[in-house]
Amino acid sequence: MEEAERLVKKYFEFVSEKKFMGLKCKKCGAYILPPKSICKKCGSREFEWVEFSGKGSLYTFTVIHVAAKRFLNDAPFVVGVVQLEEGPRITARIVGVDPNKPETIKTGMPLKVTFIESDEKVLLAFEPEK
Amino acid sequence: MEEAERLVKKYFEFVSEKKFMGLKCKKCGAYILPPKSICKKCGSREFEWVEFSGKGSLYTFTVIHVAAKRFLNDAPFVVGVVQLEEGPRITARIVGVDPNKPETIKTGMPLKVTFIESDEKVLLAFEPEK
Amino acid sequence: MMKKVAVIGVGLTKFGKHPKVSSRELFAEAAFKAIEDAGIDLKDVEEAFVGSFLPDVLEHQGHIAPLMLDYIGLTGIPATHTEGACASSGVAVRMGYMAIASGLRDIVLVAGVEKMTDFPTSDVTEALALASDDLFEASEGLTFPGVFALMAKAHMDKYGTTEEQMAAVAVKNHHNALFNPYAQFHKEINIETVLSSRVIAWPLKLFDCSPISDGAAVIILASEDVAKKYTDTPVWIVASAQASDTMALCEREELTTFKAARMAAEQAYKMAGVKPKDIDIAEVHDCFTIAEIIAYEDLGFCEKGEGGKLIEEGETEIGGRIPVNTSGGLKAKGHPVGATGVAQIIEVVHQLRGEAGKRQVDGAEIGLTHNVGGTGATVTVHILRR
Amino acid sequence: MMKKVAVIGVGLTKFGKHPKVSSRELFAEAAFKAIEDAGIDLKDVEEAFVGSFLPDVLEHQGHIAPLMLDYIGLTGIPATHTEGACASSGVAVRMGYMAIASGLRDIVLVAGVEKMTDFPTSDVTEALALASDDLFEASEGLTFPGVFALMAKAHMDKYGTTEEQMAAVAVKNHHNALFNPYAQFHKEINIETVLSSRVIAWPLKLFDCSPISDGAAVIILASEDVAKKYTDTPVWIVASAQASDTMALCEREELTTFKAARMAAEQAYKMAGVKPKDIDIAEVHDCFTIAEIIAYEDLGFCEKGEGGKLIEEGETEIGGRIPVNTSGGLKAKGHPVGATGVAQIIEVVHQLRGEAGKRQVDGAEIGLTHNVGGTGATVTVHILRR
Ligand SMILES: [Zn+2]
């Protein structure tokens, strides 16, 4: 049981290897991201790690102009909530778009996963599907 | 009334000028240190700033070997609670004693105020009365 | 079964910049005003709750509840620090309410305090991001204004809410603050001021955001018997509700509403036995202009999606159908985060007592406060009645 | 008038180092254990209180109460974070007690959690100093061990307490921890181990100090009617008391006792209708060895000044007159500061249920917990009865 809780660490290990993995409930089959210790749909606590397709669409977004200290050098940058094909949504950097022209960034636009390096870490990001 | 509350700032301005000042209750004459917004003896909130004699005795002490980050370079150093002639006690650095020989530092020993510089600030300190 | 709870005393510092004034001093100023206003003796206070968000991160001071109390000469009694991000003192009010409603205490002091202005803006931005999910959202660079910007964009997409409508919230609240001596800003602005201010987190601009502020707010709560001894004008807390939601925005079903606000409001209306249309005045959590528009909808002052129209039509101005943020709100009164929940109660008390001066809403009898913590993961709603 | 309050479920993580495991995960492990132990459904929980000291400073995460609850799939209910330095979760227990005793709630979850070991020691030392008066004591270089060292020296001067007597506390607690699977250390030590360890804040040495730890502790509280539905072995909380004192040591009348501990103990004994001699077991706050010796005196287990003799004569060992810290105490079980108050309750519950294995005190019927916040500015005392 103790090991079953260590999901967050595992998730970020995957991200650092540039793999986009999430949980799948063994009981009801629901996909879960960000990792949680319980399936909110059915209450099960049995999961398996599965690779997500990395496909989704832009649900909403913002352009950060005044950033926290550790990201000062990145600003301006786009952060969005991405609706994933598998069901969950995830918050991530949106790249390959122009942060200075937010009117050109369309919610609903198709996206695919990518990874970027910032603050000496690998961050989850999405870019427009060509 | 608003100004009457700004006692802490004033106290540290005095310290930065190497003056050892405290409050005296206008009603009951009690001396108050550290500054408080009320006289615990009589409930009055009318004070005047007075210069303390700076004389006292060592009430209890410790020698800090593992210091907080900002004082790493000072360790080992002595911090004591000083019983002031005027009545209150105050916590301060104790200098002019050997931190490596705590058995030679005696509670009850007479002390007088001094000031030292650490962490780019002036700190209140006491040293043995010769 | 629960006992009635009254507010019998209120005290506020001016909100704004108080350079190098420590939080304990801000607290003391507000506390002595509240105690004097209540007409009680310091020693009558039986228990205290202090709401504050980041005293440890910003001011380098933890364990602040007994520290604050000691600074006003009050030791011995239980003194508890509650933290719920920007709802830290809304939560404290609820704890104080519980202590009296249960019959355990007769007189309780509830405070909110925050010291924020002696630190660089990037430090404060970093610190405020502690109110969002550090692992999954702040770590991607999402800031606190960014959280509300995501919601603003979702609201614009779904309901056609405009940047001008959001700006109108700031204009109204700056106007109201002109008549509030405790407010941080006393400066009229117009729609153009907001639209032309620099972008913080698109589509939110500087004037869509509440400022960084110092301040403290204290109220004295009392049981019915005791309240009647001290005052002829008690203001009753007739509902105290709190609800929670996910921290991360990506996990919410919807991003155009705060589910915790809807839940807390529903409970509060039920507890008080009133409906949204019975509310005469409300102090809502306008940390960003979009938040006030969403609050109108979450509190039932208008239908979902109609918030933009409500401000546009002037319904929430003083003199309108339901005046909101007569104090100037977080936007113009200032937002020392931990102090806000109690400060909202104080504005409602001023209004219900008829002491609000030039911003008085005539005949106000029932008032509501709405305090949102962080990303909306905590919301408290209180209803007061004269 | 107040309703009876029972502990119907308990859950603990192992205390110690959990590299890179986040506090929400530690919380989840303890919470699911407690819920399972109680036999309730997750959805039966009506309100939650989470005690934690420095999640924002150390783990970069604020607003943790709803965050933790969300991680176990529990949103909607009020979730409140209480902070009282090292008594953060002792305070949470009292809030949970109040919510049920008042009749407001039937089932409440109370948690304590702290994540401390992924950070450099100097950062943690700096962080813990936030529990002392930053302006007047920490700013002079006084550390948290230093605070207790000042008291140790005063106690030695006044009562002749010796470094050997203090060391004996550590030896006893390390011995008890051998039989506690949740303890951080499973290693017998002797007086010489303590005396020869390096000085941290003279006269306190490394083995006089509790370690830096990660951990979480969760209990489920219930009203009498509900408790009887779920368990045949409820453990009743028959007293819940909290008191405060000055933050700065220089302002205390005496430095050989914690006034707040004496006040809280006096109230608790009165509330429970018992005397110190009626207590069968106690979990006391031995953050430093001197603190356990002072606790004996403050709780009335011996006369003032006799604490050193009490440990020397073996009276507080398992098998002695009043076994103290059968769990291993903060010293050897570990001290994830925010988790300690709830963890103490859990050890007493294990003992009163007769589930303490090789460390079981035969026939234990009444137990006490004593949780000291920071410099002693907050103290909570609880008395439990089977
Ligand atoms: Zn499932």
Ligand SMILES: [Zn+2]
């Ligand atoms: Zn006086």
